[in-house]
Amino acid sequence: MSEAVPEFAKDLIGRLPRTFGPALKDQFQQWDLLFPAEQRSLRAQLHWLDELPRDRFQTLFAPIIAIEGKMELPDWQPGTVGLSVHDSGLLARSPLYPKWRVEVEKVFTEVDDAVEKSGVLPRPPRFLLCVLPAGVPLTSQPLWPELAKHGAWTKLDVPFGQMLPPLAEALAERKPIAGLEPIESTWVLECETKLSPLAETSTATVLSWAVLAGARREFSSKLNSIRRDLHSVDETNEELRRIDMRKLLSEPVASEPRVREFVRTLLLSGNGSLIFDNSFIQWGSNEALRRVQPQVMLSCFGIRQKIKPFSGSVLFEDQKRSNPTPDQDDPAGSLVDALMLSEYVYLGSERVTPYREHTLTLMAAADLNRVLMLGPKSMPAVPVSFNAAQLTAFTLDWLRSAR
Numbered sequence: 305m306s307e308a309v310p311e312f313a314k315d316l317i318g319r320l321p322r323t324f325g326p327a328l329k330d331q332f333q334q335w336d337l338l339f340p341a342e343q344r345s346l347r348a349q350l351h352w353l354d355e356l357p358r359d360r361f362q363t364l365f366a367p368i369i370a371i372e373g374k375m376e377l378p379d380w381q382p383g384t385v386g387l388s389v390h391d392s393g394l395l396a397r398s399p400l401y402p403k404w405r406v407e408v409e410k411v412f413t414e415v416d417d418a419v420e421k422s423g424v425l426p427r428p429p430r431f432l433l434c435v436l437p438a439g440v441p442l443t444s445q446p447l448w449p450e451l452a453k454h455g456a457w458t459k460l461d462v463p464f465g466q467m468l469p470p471l472a473e474a475l476a477e478r479k480p481i482a483g484l485e486p487i488e489s490t491w492v493l494e495c496e497t498k499l500s501p502l503a504e505t506s507t508a509t510v511l512s513w514a515v516l517a518g519a520r521r522e523f524s525s526k527l528n529s530i531r532r533d534l535h536s537v538d539e540t541n542e543e544l545r546r547i548d549m550r551k552l553l554s555e556p557v558a559s560e561p562r563v564r565e566f567v568r569t570l571l572l573s574g575n576g577s578l579i580f581d582n583s584f585i586q587w588g589s590n591e592a593l594r595r596v597q598p599q600v601m602l603s604c605f606g607i608r609q610k611i612k613p614f615s616g617s618v619l620f621e622d623q624k625r626s627n628p629t630p631d632q633d634d635p636a637g638s639l640v641d642a643l644m645l646s647e648y649v650y651l652g653s654e655r656v657t658p659y660r661e662h663t664l665t666l667m668a669a670a671d672l673n674r675v676l677m678l679g680p681k682s683m684p685a686v687p688v689s690f691n692a693a694q695l696t697a698f699t700l701d702w703l704r705s706a707r
Contacts, residue, residue, distance in 0.1 A: 312354050319361065321368045322377060323395065323404070330386035337565045340485045341597040341658070344426075348419045364414065367407045375400050420657055426483040428599055429705055430662050431475070432653050434646035435604045436669035437495070438465050440639035448647060448667050448676055455665075455678035459689040465670030467692040468604075472499050474696045475600050476506035478703065484599060487562065491598040493588045495581040495606025503556050509563055509598075511588060513581045513606065516567065519552035520578055523571045527578070544572060566595070581606050582638065586645035590652035597658050599703065603649050605642035610634040650678070664702045 313332060317325050331338065331346060338346070353361065375398045378391040395401060419425065436442075446452075460467065476490045486507040492499050495513045503510040513520075526544055549564040557563050570591060576583030582605050589603040610632045646667060653659040664683060667676040675695075677686050683702070690698065 313350055316350060316354055321365055322372055322380065323368070323408075326380055326386055326391075333385050334565075337562050339562055339566075339596045340488055342595055345419070348422070348424050349415050352415060352418050352422070364411060368404065368411065371400050371404045371407060375404070416657065425658070427658055427662055428481055428484065429664070429703055430598075430659055431600045431699055431703055432593075432650065432659070432663055432665040433600075433602045434649050434665075434667050435464065435468060435602070436642045436646065436672075437604070437606045437638065438670040439607055439633075440635045440642065440669070440671070442639070442669055442672055444636065444639065445643075447643065447669065447672075451647060451650065451667060451678060452676055455667075455676050456686055457674050458677055458686055460673045460675060460695070461689065461691045463671050463673050464668040464675055467695060468668075468670070469498070470692055471696050471699065472502060472602060473506075474700060475602070475703075476502045476508035478700060480507070481599070481704075487560070488596060488598050490600040490602070491592045491596060492602040492604070493585050493592070494602075494604035495585060496604075499602070499604065509557075509560075509596075511557065511563075511567065513584050515554055516571075519549070519567065519571065522547070522552055523578055544568070566591070580641075581608055582641045582645050586648050589649045593649075593653050593656050593659065597656065601653075603646065605638070605646060607633050607635060607638045608641060610637065664699065666699075 313328075317328055320328070331342075335343065356364070376394070378394050380391075395404075398404070436447075472492065476492075478489075480486060480489050487509065490502075490506070490508040492502060492508055492510040493512075494500070494510070497512050497514050500510050500512050500515060502508040523544060526547075545568065547568075549568055550558045553564060553567065557567065570584075570588050571578050573587070573591070575587040577587040578584075585603050585605050589601060592598060593601060611634075650665055650667065653663060653665070661680040661682075663679065665678040667678070675690075684698075687694065687698070
């Protein structure tokens with residue numbers, strides 16, 4: 305257990321429900337690979353639970369412990385760290401699993417609400433940007449009609465794609481605020497490599513689908529070797545967890561252990577992030593919002609290839625290698641994907657407490673000369689139009705404001 309983990313944690317694990325132990329021990333074992341926001345949140349939760357009166361503690365967890373007593377749980381030993389695919393499957397297949405989930409969610413809601421009310425965690429203003437790629441048929445359907453009911457469209461003097469590079473540069477190079485570490489400042493996920501140079505000139509963390517091609521191929525190859533049994537899944541996952549990511553990643557991602565492990569987990573977690581570029585952007589963005597909680601998050605979607613029969617849609621495989629048919633761009637399909645997935649990114653941010661009522665959000669399209677702006681009631685009045693300099697100044701002023 306890392307020295308940074310509170311001393312009382314060992315005793316606390318023994319008092320918690322059995323199903324909490326392996327996952328919590330896994331977080332303690334990998335403490336140095338957790339992001340600052342994760343560490344702060346976990347410390348705050350543990351402190352709140354540790355200070356809870358014993359009778360209140362027992363009342364809080366009694367429903368979960370009662371359900372566990374009726375479940376056929378895996379035979380975890382005292383030192384068990386983490387859950388295997390096999391163990392997770394046993395838990396999920398239990399008839400009592402839905403009731404267990406409900407009670408677990410109740411507990412976490414109560415703990416998180418108490419921690420939030422305590423005010424011990426920083427809540428600076430934040431910025432989220434989702435960008436549709438150039439070349440999609442924007443006139444074919446309305447853009448984010450449901451989100452537009454809660455925001456306002458603002459005119460731009462040029463298409464947003466021309467504003468993006470200087471805006472991203474200004475955001476990445478802004479002065480960090482007190483209370484946040486550099487790794488929490490700015491995260492960029494993109495399909496191409498247009499913004500990747502920011503990682504060399506600033507503290508921004510940039511993950512590019514294109515740059516990660518080598519890592520994706522390696523993971524796809526390993527995952528295609530899985531036999532149809534859970535033991536094989538566990539073996540392959542364990543092999544991929546041990547693989548040296550530094551050999552598969554470019555600098556500066558390769559040199560930052562927390563980001564390296566973020567990429568590993570992202571590629572192993574499914575949800576299409578290993579196969580489809582826009583799924584990578586959506587899932588990676590939502591995981592960064594949940595785990596890293598950067599003050600600035602830029603999610604840049606791309607043009608995907610048309611799905612080839614019996615290739616990437618059914619295998620963990622790069623369809624360029626598995627099917628000799630020439631690649632074809634799919635602008636129409638990319639628009640459908642990017643609209644839906646970018647909305648998922650926004651909705652995901654709304655489920656993360658630090659972003660709720662603290663975030664200025666821009667939903668944009670590279671070829672469109674207007675943007676959809678969403679924000680809390682405390683957001684300043686939005687001008688009817690922006691040029692590039694005005695949009696950058698408005699965003700930076702928001703990030704510097706005290707909320």
